[in-house]
Amino acid sequence: MEIAATSTEYVRVTAVSAVGGSPVSPSAPPQFAFQPTSATGNPSVEDWWTGEWASPHARILIGPNGGTTSLEPGEYRVWLTWTAGLEAPVYRTGTITVY
Numbered sequence: 001m002e003i004a005a006t007s008t009e010y011v012r013v014t015a016v017s018a019v020g021g022s023p024v025s026p027s028a029p030p031q032f033a034f035q036p037t038s039a040t041g042n043p044s045v046e047d048w049w050t051g052e053w054a055s056p057h058a059r060i061l062i063g064p065n066g067g068t069t070s071l072e073p074g075e076y077r078v079w080l081t082w083t084a085g086l087e088a089p090v091y092r093t094g095t096i097t098v099y
Helices: none
Strands: 009-014 031-036 052-054 057-062 074-081 090-098
Touching (some): 009 074, 009 090, 031 057
Antiparallel strands (some): 009 057, 031 074, 052 057
């Protein structure tokens, strides 16, 4: 995905399906992290931002006009996590370029 630093819009990640194709039933809102591609390791606790479920996507509004966070120009890895029962999977879902 590419987005202007001055744009406010949703970043969407298609939700994960369980074996057999049935949708995951999370018990908490999704959490997103945006790390520069030069960063190493998993996001820290303070890197996570709360998004929302909009089936079949997890989404978060980013940008300067009411977004949960704003990103400076650069390339970022997009991370997603959520709680589903006893599990809390953490996925690196792709990249976003901010120009």
